[in-house]
Amino acid sequence: DGEAEWALHVLQEAWQKTKSRGLLDQMIIKAVREGRAKNPGVSSTWAKQHQPARVAADMRDAFALRVPPAVRDTILRDLLYQASDAKAHDAALRAVKEFRDLLRGRTMLWGAVSYVLFQAGRHRELIEWCADWKERPDREAWMMSNLAMALAWDCGPVAAAGVWEEVLAAGASNVWMQAAAGLAFTHAV
DSSP states (O other): OHHHHHHHHHHHHHHHHTTOHHHHHHHHHHHHHTTOOOOGGGHHHHHHTSOGGGHHHHHHHHHTOOSOHHHHHHHHHHHHHHHHHTTOHHHHHHHHHHTHHHHHHSHHHHHHHHHHHHHTTOHHHHHHHTTTGGGOTTOOHHHHHHHHHHHHHHHOHHHHHHHHHHHHHTOSOTTHHHHHHHHHHHHHO
16 A cells, blocks of 8 residues: 555665665565565565566566565566666567556556557557557556557547546646646647
């Protein structure tokens, strides 16, 4: 939950200041390997130890971990993000292809794929990937913003209007201003 993730973040920051962060990271990695990790907040530490170009192999390894599904899904998400942020788009896209069904089956991972596709400039594939967005009541605003940007880029700003409206209707989020600007742009052109 949010409090546990915040506590883990505070602990990591405190250990960073005492130059013991490496030891804490080793303890977290050991807990994940041994199946003792219960908090999804450990995922970024787990992902950082892996090479972005090996994302598919690392995702296969993540499936073998005996951790709660929320922890596993967050690890998978962070591995995809890490590969995408490192511009290892080909590796990330191969992983998406290999694990397509699993990634489509969980909304958090479905949303992570939308990020990967957007970062790789695969707007048409992103639009196709997110075609079922209305059937995902647990979708988050940032996921929709990836779709809206792809629609605006590939099909024109008007095509994105309905998605931007959904993002705004969802309320405050980290992409609310982006949605407001996107919708204003739609009406301006």
